[in-house]
Amino acid sequence: MRIVLMGAPGAGKGTQAQRLVEHFGIPQISTGDLLRDAVARGTPLGRKAKAAMDSGALVADEIVLGMIRERLGEPDTARGFILDGFPRNQAQAEALATMLEAIGQPLDAVVLLEVDYDEIVRRISGRRSCPSCGRVFNIHTDSLGTPPRCDRCADHPILVQRRDDQEATVKRRLQVYEEQTRPLAQHYAAQGLLRVVQGDGPVDEVTARLFSVLEGQPSRTAQE
């Protein structure tokens, strides 16, 4: 199954993508995670991406497309993949279509996770991640102690907040989403690929809604 997960910052794309990975046994490809990893390792690509990420803007298409092209060439994507946070504008959507056409692997579905604005702000303000294992938590919904610590790692490291989760940056990310990414819903609706899922409510309930729109979804072939 080849899926795109769309939604505003904090809508729960990463959280739900993990559930889909476990269920369908296909990899999650998160451009945000790939970029953050490049920044943390100080690679040339990471150095180029850092300023845009810190300001809440999109990283240049050529950087992101290069990463995606490379990742889709890896063997674990042969049975499918979950694209999390990509594509994010019209140019990326068109480039993705061209790439998938070339390898004969069209998308099966594009899922848009819809969440209330106030809930998005609450989720982002409460998001913390483990600097060691990278797992994402939320101080509003998980029992994490003070200071909040990772309960999965043996040495229980203190959880950290993402640099781009500060208020001014979040505002900018939401604006970029409305202007450049949300319009892609129309683009995919016109192709009959869009599935809208309410992302409010407990994580398990959202997962159940997601499965119900994806189960029974026939895998498309290149000819369709």
Ligand code: AP5
């Ligand atoms: P990216 O990392 O993709 O960030 P994003 O799209 O803003 O999404 P988030 O990671 O903030 O949220 P999410 O929807 O995954 O929510 P999560 O599951 O964590 O991108 C970061 C930056 O990289 C961009 O600003 C840009 O600069 C650059 N970039 C990335 N891709 C790019 C591209 N294609 N082109 C150009 N630039 C690109 O959940 C959020 C919190 O809520 C967590 O704490 C979680 O535990 C909690 N939560 C989740 N679900 C629920 C629930 N149902 N109830 C309660 N809490 C919940």
